[in-house]
Amino acid sequence: GQQVMQIPQYQHVQEGEDFTTYCNSSTTLSNIQWYKQRPGGHPVFLIQLVKSGEVKKQKRLTFQFGEAKKNSSLHITATQTTDVGTYFCAGPENNSGGSNYKLTFGKGTLLTVNP
Amino acid sequence: KAGVTQTPRYLIKTRGQQVTLSCSPISGHRSVSWYQQTPGQGLQFLFEYFSETQRNKGNFPGRFSGRQFSNSRSEMNVSTLELGDSALYLCASSLYGGSSYEQYFGPGTRLTVT
Numbered sequence: 001g002q003q004v005m006q007i008p009q010y011q012h013v014q015e016g017e018d019f020t021t022y023c024n025s026s027t028t029l030s031n032i033q034w035y036k037q038r039p040g041g042h043p044v045f046l047i048q049l050v051k052s053g054e055v056k057k058q059k060r061l062t063f064q065f066g067e068a069k070k071n072s073s074l075h076i077t078a079t080q081t082t083d084v085g086t087y088f089c090a091g092p093e094n095n096s097g098g099s100n101y102k103l104t105f106g107k108g109t110l111l112t113v114n115p
Numbered sequence: 116k117a118g119v120t121q122t123p124r125y126l127i128k129t130r131g132q133q134v135t136l137s138c139s140p141i142s143g144h145r146s147v148s149w150y151q152q153t154p155g156q157g158l159q160f161l162f163e164y165f166s167e168t169q170r171n172k173g174n175f176p177g178r179f180s181g182r183q184f185s186n187s188r189s190e191m192n193v194s195t196l197e198l199g200d201s202a203l204y205l206c207a208s209s210l211y212g213g214s215s216y217e218q219y220f221g222p223g224t225r226l227t228v229t
Contacts, residue, residue: 031214042205043158045217088158092214102171103148103214107157 004091006106014114019076021109023089030092032065032072033103038085046074046087079113086110117142119208119221127227133194136224138206140187144219146212147189149181152203152223161204164189165212196228 005024013019023032031050035043047056049065049072056063062075076083086108093102120139128134140147149161160173164183181191187208193200203225207218 033214033217035220042220042222043207043218045219048215048217090214102160102163102173103218104160105150105158 004089004104004106006089006109008109009107010110010112012112012114013079015081016078019079019083019111021074021087021089021111023072023074023091023106025070025091028069030069032069033090034063034072034074035088035090035105036085037088037108041085043088076111079111081113081115084111084113119206119219121204121206121221121224123224124222125225125227127229128196129229130196130198132196133192134196134226135190135192136204136206136226138189138191138208138221140189140206140208141219144208144210145187146209146216147183147187148207148209148212148218149189149191150205150207151175152205153201158205161191163212170212193226198228201226201228 003026007022031048033048034046036046037043047063052069053067054065060077064073072089074087088105088108090103090105093104122137138147146165148163151159161175162172162181163170167183178194183189203223205220205223207220209216209218
């Protein structure tokens with residue numbers, strides 16, 4: 001089945017440094033979603049990308065969807081301690097019937113920020 | 116709007132027992148998905164229900180089952196618990212489900228099997 005690979009698994013930065021996490025799929029994705037999970041919390045939806053080459057920004061966060069729609073990235077500029085958490089990408093899994101009722105999550109990137 | 120609620124929040128069970136977890140989605144959401152989260156395996160999809168029908172199922176043994184009621188509330192059941200079932204169980208609700216709609220996660224049920 002379709003797999004979503006995410007790297008790096010861990011990233012530790014000094015406050016103010018930039019951070020990037022990458023997501024790669026073995027198959028073309030119709031869309032990709034990003035979630036953030038704070039320590040001890042639950043995943044919270046950040047954004048969805050649909051178009052090839054799409055770039056979306058949310059304040060210091062920049063999300064990109066690859067031209068081939070098989071990879072995506074999340075870049076945080078000038079990290080803050082509030083950015084601490086695990087960032088997940090998630091893509092649909094196409095079943096034989098063509099429906100996309102299942103989201104496959106990457107294993108996430110745990111970001112820690114040293115103040 | 117109230118968020119997704121899950122009960123109980125914490126549970127300790129013994130091997131061989133069974134457990135039922137409950138999830139109440141956001142009002143108006145008809146899709147509920149269940150995930151198992153462990154440090155080693157990350158977020159793994161269990162199943163998804165929409166209008167009381169299971170539309171998709173993950174790669175879990177038959178000991179894991181679920182159902183959805185007419186008010187969209189959902190339950191999942193794990194029978195004959197094993198130590199490896201210890202995990203955070205998350206449910207997520209969505210307007211129509213599937214990959215095109217954002218999912219709203221509940222706080223989870225932390226299950227410990229001893």
